[in-house]
Amino acid sequence: VAADKLSTQVRQEQIAGAALDLIASRGLQGFNIDRLAKSVGLVPSAIYRHFDGKEQVLRAALSMFRDRLYSLVEEARDEADGPLEALELLLVKHARLIAGHKAVPHILMCSDVAAGDESRRAKVQRIFGGYIDRVGAIVREGQRSGVIRGDVDARTIALMFAGMIQPAALLSRAKGRGFDMNAHVRRVWRLFERGVRPE
């Protein structure tokens, strides 16, 4: 019983998406060709019709991850009015993803994906750096308009922002239901907001 034939373009997206889910739920260890193939309803060897190999699948997954991550920042920026509200909204959006067991962003960033060969490490670093840059841009906007203190550089504040989410993502993955992500986000935001408020 053979699977339906779909174009390589469609399959590549399916496969990259499935790879992301797999890595998010089972770590890089749990990401193998067998499981990947099964989760898109194909046979392992069929993956090679659409990718040159496992590493290329990982690259595609990373690119998809990057696009989603950056989109999240843009969304927050568009929907909020004002930089401070944009940051708060972004934090809430992250929390929602994490609570919905779709903690792709911060698990991926954390996991051993960042090990491996030089060019992969460079790619992960570029993605994270780009994220910090984008958050930093929002911060700088806030500094110009005077709602965020100007005596600490924007990059540091952006890193602190990222730091609100990562440990929480870990705890949430470990504890599952036992961790109230929304409550945490509300509390931690108050700390952050006070830290960055101008004197």
Place this chain on the structure above:
Amino acid sequence: VAADKLSTQVRQEQIAGAALDLIASRGLQGFNIDRLAKSVGLVPSAIYRHFDGKEQVLRAALSMFRDRLYSLVEEARDEADGPLEALELLLVKHARLIAGHKAVPHILMCSDVAAGDESRRAKVQRIFGGYIDRVGAIVREGQRSGVIRGDVDARTIALMFAGMIQPAALLSRAKGRGFDMNAHVRRVWRLFERGVRPE
């Protein structure tokens, strides 16, 4: 040419320590029996004289990691006077480890070590939870003595504290020399300090 014979007790410590280093520098992927054996000057099969298997080595490494991590907190507490200074000192100690490419704590916590079977995940979670509890205890002390605001719970502040280090550890691992850890710590501390200061 055979290696010197050492007691199992000595070898177990050597091996667990080497495992930690290996995981810190190469991720869980790079942690294999061949490399592990080589780094303690033994032949792969010799590892099995001292551990039942790879998983047991990992457990021992985790335990060693836990002891070191908790010791760091106690040291900071002992050497500082006052809870706020203790936190700052702890932050500096972490930064020093990370800058010295011994970023074991936060890489390990982040890596796929936290995936894997149920009992290993539980162990990693317990270690991280214990760390947060210990930092939280310092925070609570500060709240009692009035140097830390009392209207945010200690746990949240402890998580925020952990959040100052993790993203920086990632950046540092990726960028190497290109990231000035000490400068970052000084800047991020000012943010944190202002966030937790009483009104």
Place this chain on the structure above:
DNA sequence: TGTACATCAGTGAACGCGCGTTCACTGATGTAC
């Protein structure tokens, strides 16, 4: 103090499983005439 024996850490060859990858094939899709 010297000898005999038990214990045990270290060795290297071999085994076997997991898993990424290849390849000859099948059959559907789509295009040329």
Place this chain on the structure above:
DNA sequence: TGTACATCAGTGAACGCGCGTTCACTGATGTAC
């Protein structure tokens, strides 16, 4: 519109490498007498 052919996604068997683990052995250490 129908036929012939090229293209290409999907299949399953097989291969081979990496790597964790086992095992019979060697020889040093330490203990009993």
